[in-house]
Amino acid sequence: MKRFSFVLFIFVAVISMANGAQVEESRLSKGLLAVVNKSDNSISVIDINDKRIIKTLPTGKGPHELVMSNNQKWAVSTNFVGGDSLTVFNLRELEVERTIPLEALKGPHGAAFLTDNKHVIFTSGKAKHLGIVNVETGALETKIKTAQDTTHMAVS
Numbered sequence: 001m002k003r004f005s006f007v008l009f010i011f012v013a014v015i016s017m018a019n020g021a022q023v024e025e026s027r028l029s030k031g032l033l034a035v036v037n038k039s040d041n042s043i044s045v046i047d048i049n050d051k052r053i054i055k056t057l058p059t060g061k062g063p064h065e066l067v068m069s070n071n072q073k074w075a076v077s078t079n080f081v082g083g084d085s086l087t088v089f090n091l092r093e094l095e096v097e098r099t100i101p102l103e104a105l106k107g108p109h110g111a112a113f114l115t116d117n118k119h120v121i122f123t124s125g126k127a128k129h130l131g132i133v134n135v136e137t138g139a140l141e142t143k144i145k146t147a148q149d150t151t152h153m154a155v156s
Contacts, residue, residue: 032091034075036066043077045094055094060085065110069117074135076120078108086111086122088135098138105131105143110153123151130154 031048036059043066045055062081068074068091075089079099084106090097102108107126114121118136123129128151132142 032068032072034066034068034089034091036063036077038063038081043075043089045075045089045091057089057094057096059083059087060099063087064108067111067113067120069113069135070115071117073117074113076111076113076135078111078122080107080109084108086120086133088138097135100133100138100140102131102140105129105140109151112154112156114156121154121156123154125150125152 033046033048035044035046037044041059041061041063042056043059043063044053045057046052047054059077060079060083062079062083063077064080065078067076073090073092075091077087079085079087084102086100086102086108088097088100102124105124105127107124109123109125111120111122113119119132119134121130121132124131128146128148130144130146130151131140133140
């Protein structure tokens with residue numbers, strides 16, 4: 001009988017974990033909204049279904065733009081006003097994943113996720129370049145010269 005109770009307990013625990021994962025996945029599939037709070041150097045993650053802020057997370061200095069991956073796993077803020085970095089947010093864990101310093105590409109502004117949901121292209125008006133970073137590794141993988149005085153926004 002003890003063995004049956006233990007097996008039943010394990011079975012219920014596994015079902016509960018799987019059900020919890022489905023609830024989490026369902027919540028994410030129905031929608032999150034991430035909003036940059038420029039004056040507070042933060043973002044707010046909002047559950048659209050519950051219409052409430054579920055977490056506020058810090059950005060780098062002077063956040064300006066914010067983009068979210070299509071799979072809602074990542075969000076990235078461009079820290080434009082004195083920050084010269086990107087902040088990567090893990091929306092599944094609701095935490096700051098990393099900050100990517102951009103000494104060579106100061107003034108990151110417009111950003112967009114590429115279709116693979118792990119690369120972000122962004123503009124650097126001060127450096128007259130586009131940059132592409134891997135949000136999973138934090139690596140600046142590509143720099144593309146634009147030859148424009150002010151490279152401003154990007155879409156993918």
